[in-house]
Each structure stands twice: as C-alpha cells, then as structure tokens.
Amino acid sequence: MVRPLAHSALWILPSLLIGGVAHAEDTEQKTATVQTSQKTPAQKMYGLPKNPIVGGAVDTDLSKPLSLERAVKIGLALQNSIAIAKTQADGSRARLNQSLSAYLPQVKPSIQYNSNLQPGGVINFGGNLIKSGSSSETFSSGINATYNIWDTGQRDASIGSSRHSLYSAEYGVANQRQTVIFSVTQAYYNLTRARALVKVQADSVTRAKTNLDLISETAKQGTAAKSDTLQAEADYANAQVSLLSAQSDYNVAQATLKNTMGIVTAETLNIPEDTLGSPDMKGDSRSIEDYIKVAYSTRYDLKEQQEVVRSQDFQLKSAKISSGLTVNANVTEGYQLDPNSGQNRTFTVTFSYPLFDGGNTKAAVDQSKANLEQARRTLDQLEQGVRLNVEQAWLVRELARRRGVAAQTAVKAADLNFQVAQEKQKQGLVNILELITAQVQLTNAQSSYVQALYDYYIAEASLRRNVGINDTEYTPKVPGAKPIRSLMLLPNGTQSAGVSGSTLQTPSILSEIRRGNP
Numbered sequence: 001m002v003r004p005l006a007h008s009a010l011w012i013l014p015s016l017l018i019g020g021v022a023h024a025e026d027t028e029q030k031t032a033t034v035q036t037s038q039k040t041p042a043q044k045m046y047g048l049p050k051n052p053i054v055g056g057a058v059d060t061d062l063s064k065p066l067s068l069e070r071a072v073k074i075g076l077a078l079q080n081s082i083a084i085a086k087t088q089a090d091g092s093r094a095r096l097n098q099s100l101s102a103y104l105p106q107v108k109p110s111i112q113y114n115s116n117l118q119p120g121g122v123i124n125f126g127g128n129l130i131k132s133g134s135s136s137e138t139f140s141s142g143i144n145a146t147y148n149i150w151d152t153g154q155r156d157a158s159i160g161s162s163r164h165s166l167y168s169a170e171y172g173v174a175n176q177r178q179t180v181i182f183s184v185t186q187a188y189y190n191l192t193r194a195r196a197l198v199k200v201q202a203d204s205v206t207r208a209k210t211n212l213d214l215i216s217e218t219a220k221q222g223t224a225a226k227s228d229t230l231q232a233e234a235d236y237a238n239a240q241v242s243l244l245s246a247q248s249d250y251n252v253a254q255a256t257l258k259n260t261m262g263i264v265t266a267e268t269l270n271i272p273e274d275t276l277g278s279p280d281m282k283g284d285s286r287s288i289e290d291y292i293k294v295a296y297s298t299r300y301d302l303k304e305q306q307e308v309v310r311s312q313d314f315q316l317k318s319a320k321i322s323s324g325l326t327v328n329a330n331v332t333e334g335y336q337l338d339p340n341s342g343q344n345r346t347f348t349v350t351f352s353y354p355l356f357d358g359g360n361t362k363a364a365v366d367q368s369k370a371n372l373e374q375a376r377r378t379l380d381q382l383e384q385g386v387r388l389n390v391e392q393a394w395l396v397r398e399l400a401r402r403r404g405v406a407a408q409t410a411v412k413a414a415d416l417n418f419q420v421a422q423e424k425q426k427q428g429l430v431n432i433l434e435l436i437t438a439q440v441q442l443t444n445a446q447s448s449y450v451q452a453l454y455d456y457y458i459a460e461a462s463l464r465r466n467v468g469i470n471d472t473e474y475t476p477k478v479p480g481a482k483p484i485r486s487l488m489l490l491p492n493g494t495q496s497a498g499v500s501g502s503t504l505q506t507p508s509i510l511s512e513i514r515r516g517n518p
Contacts, residue, residue, distance in 0.1 A: 038264045049083035049262065051076065052173070054473045062265065065272040068188045071261055075184040076177060078262030085176040089169035089477075096162040102155040105147040114138045142344075144334030152326040154318055161314035167478045168307035174476040175300035180260075182465035186458055187257040192271060193454040194250040197447060201243040204443040207418075208232070208239040211439060214425060215432055228432040235436045239443075279456055281405050284398060291390050291467050298468035298484060299386055300476065305379045312375045316368040323361035325353045389466040397459035400452050407449035414438070414445040 058077045059070060076082065117135045148155065212232040219226045254269055296302065332346040354361045421438035464470040468484070475483040 038266060040264055043264065049078060049080050050086070051079070051082045052086060052474070053077060060263075062263075062267045062269060065270050067272065068185060071188050071257070072181050072184045074263065075180045075261040079180045079260075080262060082173065082176050082180060085169070085173045089166065089173050092162070092166040092169040096159070096166050099155075099159040099162040102148060102151075102158070105145045107143065107145045109141075109143040111141045112139070139338060140336065141338045142334055142336035144332055144344075146330060146332045149329040149331060151328050152321050154321055154326070157314045157318035157321060161311045161318065164307045164311035164314065167476075168304045168311065170476045170478050170481075171300045171304035171307060174471070174474055175304055177474050178300065178465055178468065178471045181470050182461055183260045184257070185461040185470075187253070187260040189454050189458050189461070191250070191253040191257050191269075193450060194246065194253040195271065196450045196454075198243070198246040198250050200443065200446045200450060201239065201246040203446075204439070205236070205239045205243050207439050207442070208236040211422075211425075211432075211435055212236045214422070215435075218425075231432050231436060235439070278404070278453060279401065279460075281401055283401070284394070288391050288394050291394060291463065292387050294469070295386050295390050295467045296383065299466075300468060302379070302382055302386065303476075305375065305382050309372070309375045309379055312368070312372040316365070316372050319361075319365045319368040323354060323365050325351065327351055386466065390463065393459050393463040393466050397456055397463055400456035400459055403452035404449065404456060407445060407452045410445040411442075411449050414442040418442045 054076070055073070058073045060074055060077070115135070115137050117133060119131065119133045123130045212229065212235075215229050215232040219229055257269065258265065328348075328350045330348045332344075332348075334344050336342055336344055418438040418441070421435045425432075425435045461470070472484050475481055
C-alpha cells in the first residue's frame, strides 16, 4: 500500500501556505462572465473576437468549476488567432466575389457636363482692342452595359486562383481551431500538474517538519546529538523553498491558461479536482506509420497548403496567357438620354502581343513559376514536419507510459523505505542523513510519477493534434469537406477525444496515489 502524500487535513491547505493555489472564499469581487471582466484597450475599442461559434453559446462564468472541455470551448470562442484566420477567409471570399463579377455585365449610368471656354483673336473696334473668344456647354446622360465576351482565359485563371485561395483560408480557420484546442489542453494539464506538484511539495514540508520534531525530541532525550538537528532544519528549509517554487509555477501556469483561452481577467480559475483515472499502461497497438497515414489525410494545414499550390498554379497560367497573344472581345450596349436619345452599341475586338516590354511579362512568368515551386516545396516541408511531430508525440507518449510504470514502483519502494527509516529513527537505529535521504527519495518519486503521467496526457493531446483529429465539431466551408468523425479508434479502444468527443478531464493522479494504486 502506498502511503498517502499527506494527511487528509493537509489536502485542503490554508491560503497562507498555498498562496495562489487555494481559491478565495470571497467572491464579491468576481464578475459573472468574461465579457464583464477586465479588457484590453483594443477590446474596449473594437469588442471581443468574432469567432465562428460551434455547438451553441459558451458559458464563460469563471466562478463555476472550469473543466477542460469548457476551457477549450472558451478558447475557441475568444482566441484572436481564430478570429484573424476568419478575417483572412472573409477577405478571400470578397476577392473571389470580385473575380466572379467578371462573368457578369457591368452596368453604369452616367451623367456628363462640360463647359468649355476658348480664346479667339483680337478685334480693333473703334480704336479699342477687344479680345474675342468662344464658349460652349455640353450635357449628356445615358446608361451602358459592358460585357466581356472573351479574354483568352484570363478571367477563368483569376477566378480559379481566388477560389482556391478561399479554400486555403477556410482550411486555415479549421487548422487554427485545432491549434487552439491543443494549446488550451496543454496549458490546462500544465496547470493541474503544477497544482499536483504543489501538493507533493506541501507534503514534503510536512514530512520534513515531522522529521525535525522527531530529531529535536531525541536530542532532548540525549539519544541523538544536538548537531543532528541542523541537518533536519536545513532539510525543512529546503522543502519550504521547493514549495514556494512550486507555488510560483502554479501561478504562472494559471496566467498561461487564461492567456491561451483569450481571457483578460485577474480572477482565480476554479479548477475542479481530478476526475479521470490513470491511463492504461499497455503498449500502443498502432504503429507510427498508421498515425502518419491518418495525418496525411486529415491535417487541415496540409489541405490548406495544397490549396495554395492550386492557387499558384492558376496564377502561373494567368502569367503565361499575358506573355503570349491575347484576344479581348467586349460588347457595350447602352441607351443615351441626352442630348440625342436612342440606342447605342459598340463591339470591340483587340489583339495584342507583348513584342517588347523590357522583359516584364517574362519576369512575371518566372516569378509565378518560382512562387509555385515555393508552394510545392512548402507542402513537402509541412508533410515532413507532420511526420516528425507525429513520431515525436508517439515516442514521448510511449516513453511517458513506461516512465509511469517505473515511477509507480519507485513510489511504493520509496514510501516503504521512508516508513522503515522513521521507525528505525524512533528506535535510534538510523542516523539523520539516512532518514532525510529516504524522505527526499519519496518526494522525488512522487514528483516523477506526477510528471510522467501528465507527460503522457499532454503527449496524447499532442498526438491527436498532430494527427488532426482533435476537433470533431467544425467542418471547413469547402465543397466536399467532411467532418472529422471520432470513429478512428486510438489504442486500447479509446475513441479520439475532440471538442465533442469523449469527456476531456484531468487524470486523478494524486487521488490514485492516495488510494495506493498509482
């Protein structure tokens, strides 16, 4: 049986000891929602980000317990990075509409007024030289419709480039959502890990204080040297320093989570206690190659770059058209109202060829070729990066899984060793250094176990992000795009957890240790 990290009374630490970890009881200063809390100057001027809301309204009341799932949804609703990606998509959609307008006639009413004064000669009238001149006024009005019949394919090339740019931007929104989901998940796990480590260090302080009291008592009884208390006092002080460092890490992790969610507030987050058990320590039945195949077919950033390649291909086509013989046929149909009313029509066919333009058109073609090659190489680079990231996440997760098994054994052994050392010290059979060493070993073993398990869950979240399956709710606004279903089974029969997948919660690492079953 693994010894509890601390007595039950110590699991609820006073705010004086735990610092920023314990939640303040006074909630009068808390605001009900994120929108009514602190704001940046830009938020006061321009408002909150206008992100695509999927799955209904988001509860942003920070006074309520903040689960990982709700933290992710708040991040999706408030993160500026998603709003920036959305504005890029909106701009691309507007540019596509501009390109599509070339398929339609351009109708323009016009009213024109001209007043013209021109000088004439000089007239001698009765001995007086008089300047002469003439003036005229014209007024015309009408309405004309101009339609481009043919432009050697320039219109089609422009529309094709704009359309695929829009598709790329839409995939960019979906990709940014997945990035935010992972960032919030990672920050949330880092926060709960920091809280767990604070409790581990608090328990270390308690053990160090118990050791100091024990050594001091034996010194009073004359069964131990008074100098032995010096080592115990140093160990107690070191434990307090480690606790302060852990508290600082917790406060930094809380600020990081709020920033990752896009929240501007001084409120303390209400993070619930751990509710999810330890992961299955069996190895992964899927290989790295299995995950990479899925990543190549699902990753939105790859699809985004693929659309960039297609867009650049159309731009190269447009540049090649401009460098050769071009034919433009336009017809203008109109009706003049004044000064002479009636119908008018103009049909124009223009043939042009850049016989000499100083190399301008050739340079444009070369630039388009270079841009296309750059887009292709970028896609290849992305695919290599995806492969690397998937492989790293898989390896880190599996290593963390094995580290957890080893740390579990170490916690049990260190706890038993510490209990034996305490009993020996009470009987005067062990010196202070052996007792302190046993206490430090137990603290290190517990910290290693916490680190290993949280490394596992963060690596699991990283693997889902790198495979591209951590967002099952949002579907890009691209023809033929399909939602990512949580049908891909991860190892051991666990469904992939996205925003709407299996419940996203924090592993109950410390509760498992308390139960003696890490």
